[in-house]
Amino acid sequence: MISLLQNSNVNLNVPILDLSQAAPNSPPPITLQKAIGRAAMKPENYRYGAVLGKLKLRKMIAFRWNLIYKSDITFSEVGVTSGCNQAFCAAITSATSPGDSVILPSPWYFNHKMWLDIQGINILTLPCTKNFIPDFNALEKLYNKTVKAIILVTPNNSTGQEYPRKLILKFAHFARHKNIALIIDGTYRDFISKSSNLHNLFQTEDWRHWLIHLYSFSKAYHIPGQRIGTIVTGQKRLENIKKFLDTLNICPNLIGQDASIYGLKYLTKFIEEQRLEIINKKQLLQEVMSELPNWQILSIGAYFAYIRYPFPLLSIKFCELLLKEQSVLVMPGSFFEDEDKDSATKNNDQKIRIAFANVDKRSLFDLVKRLKSFERLFSDKYCFPQKTSLEDSDTK
Numbered sequence: 001m002i003s004l005l006q007n008s009n010v011n012l013n014v015p016i017l018d019l020s021q022a023a024p025n026s027p028p029p030i031t032l033q034k035a036i037g038r039a040a041m042k043p044e045n046y047r048y049g050a051v052l053g054k055l056k057l058r059k060m061i062a063f064r065w066n067l068i069y070k071s072d073i074t075f076s077e078v079g080v081t082s083g084c085n086q087a088f089c090a091a092i093t094s095a096t097s098p099g100d101s102v103i104l105p106s107p108w109y110f111n112h113k114m115w116l117d118i119q120g121i122n123i124l125t126l127p128c129t130k131n132f133i134p135d136f137n138a139l140e141k142l143y144n145k146t147v148k149a150i151i152l153v154t155p156n157n158s159t160g161q162e163y164p165r166k167l168i169l170k171f172a173h174f175a176r177h178k179n180i181a182l183i184i185d186g187t188y189r190d191f192i193s194k195s196s197n198l199h200n201l202f203q204t205e206d207w208r209h210w211l212i213h214l215y216s217f218s219k220a221y222h223i224p225g226q227r228i229g230t231i232v233t234g235q236k237r238l239e240n241i242k243k244f245l246d247t248l249n250i251c252p253n254l255i256g257q258d259a260s261i262y263g264l265k266y267l268t269k270f271i272e273e274q275r276l277e278i279i280n281k282k283q284l285l286q287e288v289m290s291e292l293p294n295w296q297i298l299s300i301g302a303y304f305a306y307i308r309y310p311f312p313l314l315s316i317k318f319c320e321l322l323l324k325e326q327s328v329l330v331m332p333g334s335f336f337e338d339e340d341k342d343s344a345t346k347n348n349d350q351k352i353r354i355a356f357a358n359v360d361k362r363s364l365f366d367l368v369k370r371l372k373s374f375e376r377l378f379s380d381k382y383c384f385p386q387k388t389s390l391e392d393s394d395t396k
Contacts, residue, residue: 014327017363017370019354022157022303028222029270032262036226039258049251051242053080053230057257060264061230071202076235080260081245082252084187084216084229089115090241091212091231092149095181096121101146105134107306107336109157109185122146125338132159132299132306136170149181149212150174154197155188155302158336158353162197162301172201175210187216188302190271191278191357208234217256219303220271221263226256278302278357281364285356288368295371303357306333311378314349325377326370330354 018025027033039045052058058075065073081087088111096102098120104112105126116123124142127135134152150171154163168184175182184199192198201211213232218224231241282300289297294310311318315332322328333351356364 016323016327016329017359017367018329019356019359019367020329020331021358022355023218023224023358024222025358026222028259029267032221032223032259032267035262036223036255036259039255042258045254045258047254049254049257051246051251052078052238053252054254054257054261057261057264060261061232064264065202065232068198069200069202073202073232074235077208077232077238079231079238079241079245080252080257081229081231082249083218083224083227084185084214085111085115086227086245086248087214087216087229087231088112088183088185090244091181091183091214091233092116092119092121093244094233094237094241095149095183095212097148099146100148101144103139103142103147103150105152105156106338107132107156107158107333108151109153110335112151112153112185132156132161133163133167134171136167136174139171139174143178147178147180149183151183151185153185153187154199155192156299156304157188158304158331158333159299159306160188160301160304161299162192162194165197165199168199168201172204172211176206179210181210181212183212183214185214187214187219189215190220191275191302193279193282193301208236212237217260217263220274221259221267223256223259223263226253226259228252228256228260281356281361284361285354285364288364291368292371292375294375298351300356303355305354305356306351307354308351310375311350315351318350319352321378322374326374328367328370328374 055075057080058078061078062073062075065071081090092102092115096119099122101122101124102116103124103126104116105128107128113123124147126142127138129135152163152168152171154168155161156163172182184201189198201207211233215230217228217230218226231238233241285305286297286300289295296308297305298308299306309318313321315334319330319332322330331353333353334349336353
């Protein structure tokens with residue numbers, strides 16, 4: 001995103017419409033802001049805290065997760081982390097060593113791929129169906145003895161796709177059979193369209209041996225800067241994760257932990273209101289995008305829409321041009337998919353991720369208005385004919 005801003009010579013006369021960041025762009029409720037203020041006045045919040053987080057928060061997480069998943073999690077199986085990104089790093093470190101492999105569906109969350117690359121973990125790319133559901137039928141052929149974990153993000157970043165409960169259970173059975181870890185990132189769980197898509201893995205008797213469950217408080221409570229996430233797994237694995245976390249930052253943010261405690265106590269209704277609002281925005285975006293017949297919503301849900309545009313440009317160049325000409329900031333699809341594609345596949349690099357949940361409904365109308373203007377400008381200024389079929393376009 002920074003490179004897009006640096007390279008695009010943005011028209012400063014037009015306000016930027018930012019649909020790039022996968023985090024709330026509005027502050028938390030005023031009641032939570034006041035609670036954070038009170039937490040900031042506690043002297044104990046300026047000392048070191050427990051490596052796995054405050055005991056009160058860990059107990060509250062276990063209690064809430066047990067209500068959601070009808071499970072029997074104990075606080076000793078819950079760790080608090082400095083955001084869900086750190087939870088993922090800890091999970092990978094607990095399950096793999098350099099030279100090992102993991103199975104990762106594409107499109108993926110790019111921070112996940114970056115950490116895997118940094119750690120020298122091989123990525124075996126699991127293809128998705130045309131609906132961006134991980135292709136379970138390809139799993140057995142992809143697996144080999146170097147694989148130590150399967151990673152699923154649901155609802156998905158970047159496509160917004162919600163993986164069906166039965167499919168997640170099939171992946172769990174596969175992981176158990178192969179004696180490998182299943183890492184589930186549920187960062188966007190609170191915005192799922194229907195509760196039946198919440199997994200039921202915590203109800204399996206032996207989940208503690210193979211399941212690693214991740215979550216972020218950033219989205220639900222609008223506190224991304226406080227960096228509070230959580231990891232739920234078996235106690236033995238969590239004790240090893242504790243050593244990893246202790247070498248990084250000793251303890252998660254203490255004020256942010258108090259904010260999460262307040263949220264778990266008092267903001268259940270606030271979260272549900274957000275979920276319903278995002279569902280309404282999703283429906284609105286689908287309606288207004290119908291005014292752009294040459295564009296295609298490939299997948300939409302939770303926070304994101306994954307969209308194909310009708311211009312013969314690689315996604316990074318398209319996003320730079322869209323930002324320059326219309327001050328619309330979105331993420332290139334190439335950020336979420338394998339760069340080592342053959343030339344035939346590269347012709348499909350005409351996708352963008354739109355974080356529609358971050359803006360109000362009026363901004364969605366503005367988005368379509370700007371995209372229409374971009375279509376006209378693209379045809380006139382850059383001398384490219386508009387295409388009704390992407391297959392007819394040559395990537396430039």
